[in-house]
Amino acid sequence: MTIALGCIADDFTGATDLASTLVKQGMSVIQINGIPKQPIALNEAEAVVIALKSRTTPVEQAITESLEALQWLLNQGAMQIFFKYCSTFDSTDQGNIGPVTEALMYALEETFTIACPAFPTNGRTLYQGHLFVGNCLLSESGMRDHPLTPMRDANLVSVLDRQTKGNVGLIPWTTVNQGVTAIQDAIKKLKQDNIQHAIVDAITDQDLINIGHACADLKLITGGSGIAMGLPDNFRRKKSVGNSEAHFPLNLPGNTAVLAGSCSLATIEQVATARKQWPAFPIDAISLADNDRLVDEILQWSEQHVENSPILIYSTASATEVTHIQSVLGRAEAGEMVEVAMGKIAQGLLERGVRKLVVAGGETSGAVVQALGVNAMEIGPEIAPGVPWCRTLGDPNILLALKSGNFGDKHFFLKAVEQLK
Numbered sequence: 184m185t186i187a188l189g190c191i192a193d194d195f196t197g198a199t200d201l202a203s204t205l206v207k208q209g210m211s212v213i214q215i216n217g218i219p220k221q222p223i224a225l226n227e228a229e230a231v232v233i234a235l236k237s238r239t240t241p242v243e244q245a246i247t248e249s250l251e252a253l254q255w256l257l258n259q260g261a262m263q264i265f266f267k268y269c270s271t272f273d274s275t276d277q278g279n280i281g282p283v284t285e286a287l288m289y290a291l292e293e294t295f296t297i298a299c300p301a302f303p304t305n306g307r308t309l310y311q312g313h314l315f316v317g318n319c320l321l322s323e324s325g326m327r328d329h330p331l332t333p334m335r336d337a338n339l340v341s342v343l344d345r346q347t348k349g350n351v352g353l354i355p356w357t358t359v360n361q362g363v364t365a366i367q368d369a370i371k372k373l374k375q376d377n378i379q380h381a382i383v384d385a386i387t388d389q390d391l392i393n394i395g396h397a398c399a400d401l402k403l404i405t406g407g408s409g410i411a412m413g414l415p416d417n418f419r420r421k422k423s424v425g426n427s428e429a430h431f432p433l434n435l436p437g438n439t440a441v442l443a444g445s446c447s448l449a450t451i452e453q454v455a456t457a458r459k460q461w462p463a464f465p466i467d468a469i470s471l472a473d474n475d476r477l478v479d480e481i482l483q484w485s486e487q488h489v490e491n492s493p494i495l496i497y498s499t500a501s502a503t504e505v506t507h508i509q510s511v512l513g514r515a516e517a518g519e520m521v522e523v524a525m526g527k528i529a530q531g532l533l534e535r536g537v538r539k540l541v542v543a544g545g546e547t548s549g550a551v552v553q554a555l556g557v558n559a560m561e562i563g564p565e566i567a568p569g570v571p572w573c574r575t576l577g578d579p580n581i582l583l584a585l586k587s588g589n590f591g592d593k594h595f596f597l598k599a600v601e602q603l604k
């Protein structure tokens with residue numbers, strides 16, 4: 184059995200977001216964390232999403248890992264490749280979206296691809312190449328203060344142009360709105376004009392479905408999870424996928440914990456809501472640097488509470504606090520230190536009987552999933568758009584919800600735990 188769609192996600196929350204979108208459209212999907220070192224039972228999966236932690240790694244490393252993932256997916260028979268990045272186009276001027284896209288195109292001998300991060304259900308829309316988050320431009324949204332990838336330019340044609348060797352064009356909404364054939368004609372025209380990358384406007388789910396249908400014959404598609412909505416139909420037309428429904432019970436015995444390492448606005452609100460309900464431990468990043476016993480102290484604290492209630496452990500802090508912490512510790516160093524601590528805390532929590540874990544933040548989720556050695560997962564019911572419960576395949580046997588920093592309303596953590604009842 185070969186797979187139809189092969190996906191490479193540049194972070195772990197993004198991977199579950201994409202996998203959940205494909206599952207909702209009737210594809211059977213397995214998420215694999217990292218490039219598999221041993222054979223993995225794909226259980227008739229029609230799509231595989233390989234989760235990498237390549238959004239903020241050095242460009243060369245992101246390219247190498249993405250190409251390894253590509254080769255693995257092609258070896259499984261993937262007919263089309265999807266490169267998933269953030270719906271807020273999280274990247275720096277050096278990359279990694281542009282360089283990884285170009286490396287994948289080169290390896291696939293493809294001369295053209297699209298870039299469309301739009302995700303209207305979560306408020307990300309694209310018009311005239313400009314990305315909006317809710318009612319503001321990306322550059323005026325909370326993303327301008329992201330700890331690792333501050334986004335200060337909403338014009339994605341310019342952003343991608345700074346990251347690529349090839350030429351970047353636009354398929355404007357006036358074209359997208361005319362439907363599949365108009366989008367296909369625009370792609371033909373851009374190719375004739377020696378354009379290699381097209382930012383594609385999208386405002387509604389119907390736009391995304393039409394774009395997905397128009398791209399059935401591209402070897403590589405890049406974007407957010409929204410653009411994947413139209414892809415399962417393409418394969419269904421070719422009779423290479425069926426109609427699956429993903430369901431598994433959320434009744435695993437064991438304790439429940441939430442780890443928040445995201446400093447995004449949605450997570451800040453979610454932490455503020457949950458800490459009123461549950462025992463909560465705030466991690467002070469500067470103390471973490473000074474006190475090598477802090478992780479043990481947090482785990483001792485968890486032992487006093489975790490049998491009786493869900494617990495919350497968070498490093499979430501405001502933009503002002505993060506700026507101060509980074510001025511003391513360094514941007515990358517602070518991020519890395521908190522991620523390593525979150526990984527160790529997750530390991531300690533599992534040793535203390537936690538079997539249901541919510542993690543907030545893409546980099547944080549990557550650090551936690553890698554520390555726990557979770558190789559693969561299947562996708563279950565959605566808690567909020569883009570955030571499903573997942574069940575691990577193999578050891579450790581746990582339920583995981585990996586929440587993108589900016590997804591979910593302020594009750595998200597409470598809702599996630601409520602679903603377990």
Ligand SMILES: Nc1ncnc2c1ncn2[C@@H]1O[C@H](COP(=O)(O)OP(=O)(O)O)[C@@H](O)[C@H]1O
Pocket residue numbers: 329330331444445446447468498499500504505508509517518519520521522543544545546547548586587588589
């Ligand atoms: N208090 C803090 N100060 C500085 N950096 C932090 C703090 N808390 C978390 N971080 C780091 O910020 C980054 C947040 O990224 P991520 O987990 O991807 O969240 P998001 O999904 O919101 O982007 C991580 O590298 C994390 O370790």
Ligand SMILES: O=C(O)[C@@H](O)C(=O)COP(=O)(O)O
Pocket residue numbers: 194196197198200201268269270271302407408544545546569586587588589
């Ligand atoms: O597309 C999205 O917004 C998410 O799927 C995603 O990639 C989340 O990344 P983080 O905000 O870093 O969790």
